Amino acid sequence: MIEKTDVVIIGAGPVGLFAVFELGLLNINCHLIDNLDKVGGQCAELYPEKPIYDIPSRPVVTGQELTDELIKQIKKKFSIKLVMLVTILV
Helix, strand or coil: CCCCCCEEEECCCHHHHHHHHHHHHCCCCEEEECCCCCCCHHHHHCCCCCEECCECCECCEEHHHHHHHHHHHHHHHCCCEEECCCCCCC
8 A cells, every 4th residue: 555645754752743733834744653652752651741841932841741732733733644653674
């Protein structure tokens, strides 16, 4: 099965999720690939309850809160193709 997209983003952590949002604003379709079984990367997997203090406009947010809010932001405007549990060999 061949699927067409404009951009493939490797890594479903906060940076990958924000990239999906920014690309969506430009009407660029993308697929998001990660080797974990859920989105959020290290923020959600390793320290979901740990406070993060270096996110612009947010005095403090946990890793899971940041992940949830990024997903919510994406889903309000765009559809997203997630491909999880994938290892990419180069």
